[in-house]
Amino acid sequence: MKFPQLLAVLALACVLAACQGEAPASGAVSHVDEGAGHDEGEGGHGHDEGEESPSTVIPAAVAEKTGIKTQPAGPGVIADEHEVQGLLTPVEGRVAQVTARFPGPIRSARANVGDRVRAGQVLATIESNLSLSNYNVTAPIAGVVTSRSASVGALAGDGAPLFEVADLSQLWVDLHIFGADAQHIQPGVPVMVTRMSDGETAQTTLERVLPGMSTSSQSTVARATIENSDGLWRPGSAVKARITVAQQPVALLVPLAALQTMDGAEVVFVREGERYRAQPVQLGVRDARQVEVREGINQGDEVVVEQSYLLKADIGKEGAAHEH
Structure with missing residues (x-):
């Protein structure tokens, strides 16, 4: 068990121990292996009456404090x-090279790498060797300056790249x-x-x-x-x-985080009030996040989808205590 999970298990154990020390009216925790049947609902996903399902009772306040969350099982889509x-x-086509039209010394450079510029914005001023007058070099598109080779005082050659502007x-x-x-x-x-x-x-x-x-x-x-x-x-x-x-599409699925293994069988934990029952399930296809459930639970059952390992640890702890 990973260290953060171990801490969560210990935290649950401490909270449960505190609850057990209170009066029965406060919602003490009990562990049972019961045969409380769960009638098969529409869709044929129920389990037989009389099956023994280990369970534990956790008060709602404790479940909230330890991060135990449920959601109803229902239909969905498994993705390949x-x-x-x-x-x-x-x-492609959204990157523009800004070049000098006529050779001459660069008199000013007004944009740096990372600057956002608009189409037509002046990026540099160059003194033309032909006319000895200044002309502006402007951004042909709106975007971000991704490179600059223009330096004030340097000589810009005919067609030499001065800036690169990209629409990102x-x-x-x-x-x-x-x-x-x-x-x-x-x-x-x-x-x-x-x-x-x-x-x-x-x-x-x-x-x-x-x-x-x-x-x-x-x-x-x-x-x-x-x-x-x-x-x-x-x-x-x-x-x-x-x-x-x-x-x-599948008739019934749960998140992979809902699955645990107990006594060699895949189970999910179904919440019934403050009782959490470990219910064996028969699984079908799955993807990276969820899995089809073919038998074991019904549509609408409240299945634990976060911190399910806490319930497995709590039931396992009680089982080990009974063996002694």
Whole structure:
């Protein structure tokens, strides 16, 4: 058990011990192996009456304090997803080179890397060697200055690049797909892109799969576009993404975080008032976040979806005490 989980288990044990020291009216905790049946509801997901289901009682205040949360089990969609990585790049056609029209010394430079500029804004002034008069160099598009080579007093050559301005309000996400995975990925499918720096996500759609191969990685490149109005997605940054290639509706599902293993069986914890019952379940298809439940619980059952390991530890502790 990881150290943070161990601390949470110890915290629950301390709170429960305090509750047990109070008068019975305060909601003391008890542990039972009972055969309280749970009638099979519509959809055929119930379990047989008379099955013994280990359970524990935890007062609502204790459950809230220790972070135990539930949500009703219900229908949903299981996604067939491919996890890939990629890079953010500027959109082609949204990067402009700012050059000198006539050679001559640079008299002023008015923008630095990182500055936001508008179309037509003066970036530098150059004295033309031909006319000996000054002329302005302006930004051809609105965007961010991404590079600058202009220095006051330096000689600007004819057509020499002085600045680069990029419109970064949208970025391409170039995702690298290897091997047979490329055969299953087609344009038009959903893509969830995640920034590696802070975990921020953006939902988009795969636009195209490029016909060639990336020579450096020998991968197929799939491309999507994300919005970047706040400028926090940065060109050149590595990202990871989930490409959804298929979706399968299911009658009943729960988050993977709801699952625990007890006595070799997969279980979820169903809340009935202040009692939490460990209910064995038969599982079906799953994705990275959730799993289909084919038997064991009914639609609408309140299933523990956070801190389920605390309940497993609490029931296991009581079971060990009985063995002695």
